[in-house]
Amino acid sequence: MAYIQPGKPQQNAYIERYNRSVRGEWLSQYIFETIKEAQNQASEWLWTYNNERPDMSIGGITPTIKLKTAA
Template sequence: MARAQKHGVRIEYIQPGKPQQNAYIERYNRTVRGEWLGQYIFETIEEAQEQATEWLWTYNNERPNMAIGGITPAMKLKMAA
């Protein structure tokens, strides 16, 4: 919070019980829980971090996203460059 203030960034929190105020991240969180987090039992933080890294790579590079025309986020980024 201090860093945000130092750089002139105003933080606005969503109201409790109003996830629709930040639907994009709520949708992503649901995807993370359903496709990755809920599928594993982790023994260590390192194991969780490794699985998260692998899932995120797959999410960005192999998994088509229907919201952006059925291509991967990596493909969309390439097209924008």
């Protein structure tokens, strides 16, 4: 496993982009009372992110559809 250098987020841009999406679209918009509530909301958001939200970088389709067509 290769680690990125401190202060060099561009070395792992895919994860940095995903983390930005999680913070902006999910984490900063809710106040959670319990860990279970946060886990349930995270699962719901992740499903929506992969199955309903079109990704313009892959032609405006969802990641799930892209995966199915690639197989």
